[in-house]
Amino acid sequence: MKITGDNLASSLSRGLSPIYLVSGDDPLLVNEAADAIRARARSEGFTERDLHVVERGFDWDALIAESRAMSLFAQRKIVEIRMTNPTPGDQGGNAIVELAENPSADNVVLVITGKMDGRVQNSKWVSAIDKRGVVTQIWPIDLQRLPGWIRERLGRHGLKADAEAAGLLAERVEGNLLAAHQEVEKLALLLPPGPVTTETVLDAVADSARFDVLQLGEAAMRGQTARALRILEGLRGEDVEIVLVLWAVNKDLQWMAQVQHLVANGQSVDAAMNSVYVWRPRQAAMKQALARLKPGALRGLLLDAARVDRAIKGVLRTDPWIEMESLVARFCGVRLARARAA
Incomplete structure (x- = not known):
């Protein structure tokens, strides 16, 4: 069955299909559609998720074998296949046809790819999903809508x-x-x-402030210490709420932690950033930070952000702006020498 993204919610409300294809160019809408399918699958007991990112040399036979393998304590799972290219080749196409035509009661298969042209839409593997499951085509939101x-x-x-x-x-x-x-x-x-x-x-x-809170995180990700601290001082001087400043910086840190996790599980950096909805103009700066910050360092920054939050709430007897300055400096790669309250 072919549907648009707008009709996916009503389709899921009527029941879960054994296999789904989500196709489109807009990463936000594609990932929201995939999230909706995963949520419905989890509600029906498919609690595990096996993620497969199709790149050059991908082993389709191993995917089929793994999807069929069962153990005594195995749980029902979502078999997710992410394809950067909507043309999986003969071997990939045959594997997807096999998954569609011989579904397992213990699996829900979710195939995610970019926009498909007419030739791909008429291919055997798409037709097999159309016949046995749901093909969801995501169309971009035009300026009028x-x-x-x-x-x-x-x-x-x-x-x-x-x-x-x-x-x-x-x-x-x-x-x-x-x-x-x-x-x-x-x-x-x-x-x-x-x-x-x-x-x-x-x-x-509106961009009425001399320094926007979102510029702070970008400068920190690029390692521009002087600029980042100058922006932070400008925000403080303009009486911008520190809760908003912390939110903006912490949002970037949370994004980066999610991206690092996805990269560690096989996704490319670009695909991972799109998966968690990182704004495109922000992606270049985030790449710089990801290349510079190891997972341990990022965890430390998240702990520093939690410390700022405690200072804002009065749990720590210290100036939250000073704690914020320390966090921003560390984000840039510089540790300020300052005594810290317990």
Whole structure:
């Protein structure tokens, strides 16, 4: 069965299919569709997830053997196949046909790939999934539909945007869906549930400040110590709430931790960043930081961020801005010499 991304929720509500194909160019929408399928599968007892990233030399025979292998204590699982190229070749195509035509009651198969052209859509392996499962094609959100998409996303957070406010946000992100997603997250953090007007948006997210909180994390990821500390001082001087500053830096740290985990499990850095919705203009800086920071160092930074949070809440008897300065310096790769409160 072929459906669009808009119809996936209603399809899942009617039941779980043994095999799914999610195809599209927009990483945010593709991954949200995959998340919805995983969530439904977990609700039906498919608690394990086997991730397979198809690259040159991928062993399709091993995938088939592993998907069929059972042990006494095996749990039901999601067999996820991520293909950067929607043309798996003869061996890959035959393997997917085998998974579709001979499903296992203990597996849900999820194939994820980029946009498919007409030739791929008519291939045997896509036809086999179409016949036995669900083919979900994700279409991009065009500029005319973007304000409505933004209003719907804000509504999930209890925010009701008028048409002008949604239009302003759509204009601000220039059609970049990942950027729109980030702006929605920021508004959800800054605003209580209720109406969102143009004035609200301008007050909350316009680039009126001399230094934007998002620039702080980018400078830190690039290792630009002097610039990062100057931005931090500017934010403090403009009375920007430190909760927002910590959120912005911690968001980058959390993204990086997720990316490191996915890379350790076989994904490329680019695929991993798209998987966790890292905004495209931010990806170059994040690559620099990932090349510089090992997992242990990143865990230390996350602990430092937790320390800042405790200082903000008054649990630590220390100035949260001083703790924030220490965190930013370490993020850049510099350790400040400063006595710290217990």
